[in-house]
Amino acid sequence: MNKKFLFILLILLTGKSFAQNADSTVASQLKTIYESLEYNTLAFDDLKKKWVLTDPFFVREIYNRFVVRDELRINDQRVSLDVIKQRSQEIFDGKILVDMRKRYYDDEIEYFAFVPEEEIHKQNPKYLFDPVRDPFLLRDILGEKVYVKMKDQSYFFSNLTKEEYDTKNGYYFDLYMNVLEPRVMYWSTTSSFRNKYTLGFFGKWGADQVFLPGWSSMDYVVGSELTYYNAIASNPDKYTYRVNIGITFPSTIPFVSELPVSPLKVSGQAVYFKISGDPLKLFGEDIGDFTVNYEVKYTATDFTSKDIGNTVPVDFYSNRNYFILEGRMKNLYNLGDFGDVEAAVGISSLDINRFRSTPGTSKLTDLESSKGFIDKFDHMLFVDGGVARTGGLIQHRFHVTLGYSTAGYAVAGIKSQTMLSGNFGFDIRVMSALGYDKKSFPTWRKDAYIVFSPILRINY
Secondary structure, three states: OOOHHHHHHHHHHHHHHHHHHHHHHHHHHHHHHHHHHOOOHHHHHHOEEEEEEEEEHHHHHHHHHHHHHOOOEOOOOOOOOHHHHHHHHHHOOOOEEEEEEOOOOOOOHHHHHHEEEEHOOOOOOOOOOOOEEEEEHHHHHHOOOHHHHHHHOOOOOEEEEOOOOOOOOOOOOOOEEEEOOEEEEEEEEEEOOEEEEEEEEEEEEHHHHEEEEHHHHOOEEEEEEEEEOOOOOOOOOOEHHHHHHHEEEEEEOOOOOOOOEEEEEOOOOOEEEEEEHHHHHHOOOOOOOOEEEEEEEEEEOOOOOOHHOOOOOOEEEEEEEEEEEEEEEEEEOOOHHHEEEEEEEEEEEEEEEEEOOOOOOOOOEEEEOOOHHHHHEEEEEEEEEEEEEOOOOOOEEEEEEEEEEOOOOOOOOOOOOOEEEEOEEEEEEEEEEEEEOOOOOOOOOOOOEEEEEEEEEEEE
């Protein structure tokens, strides 16, 4: 009896195993047949339309449809409720993006994946769940209305489509109107799937790191700006490096001031240079979020008395050069909706020169010629800390700055910037000197200043 039972059981197990193998073989064959029905366009992968969905609310809506339909998979296996709850926290925090790609010959989405923001730039990113590579399955999961909305790109997204240098230019435009630091980005392109180069104009009035507002410096910087993003992310400040090159133009005071008519005069043509980037990224994309800024204004030529325009001899002060070196660590700690903590430390140097302009002479007289080039500089060590939030309806940056100058005074300041939906806002900066000797700087500086500018931004 036992032998018969074991024999029957063996037959049943063998049959079951054969059936499972048969089912697996049939499923594999059907998958192969299904995939072969689609025309292979592998040679055009680099030209397919690629983009990243960055709208956190829309990401939630799409994710919820996957949850309701029980279509989330990891290694082709259904995901348990506990795993879904665990990974949903990243969705709640707004740290998940959706990476998408259209087929080359039509508008159907052939690739869809939930990707953590820190993984989006990597060649082989770690997905939150298995990607969906079937447009018909994706349409069935999301529903016709949502699927069409995704194809039409009627939401916030970052374009990653490769463009040819000789035939196509970038099509994004960014107009940032702020009197203190305006920018106009008018051209962009990419040389790979995920990077981006942008080119634009910039302006700059004053320099907080040397305690020099625009109406004291009496010049305005205008030039060109090149920015490189190794990977487009939802935060526009996450660039790889940025280079600014410009020249200065004499400016005037646009309001009634208690300062002399000319707090400082411009004594020559100056050039401006700034480079900003994250050197740690040379050793790995996942190392920190550290930015080094080096900024310099250098007066390369001298004005004549005719350029100054005085009719009687006059003595005046002039800032000809300054240097700023700053290291800034971002995303030190997340405070939720209030933003991310960041901090900076740096050193700056500022020279103040005294000249005499005599009508009829070809050169200005340097009244401090006895001093060497280095001796004319005052140096300042400064620290800066605050919070910044770059996404959401209300975007803001609030910082406190402290500094100490070798001229014998300290500086404390507050810088705040608030934007509504990234389009309208205000920039307010207040700086005050502590222990400031007004007799040492009687003709060109006050011991405190406040600057204010409305902000208008148009970006598409």
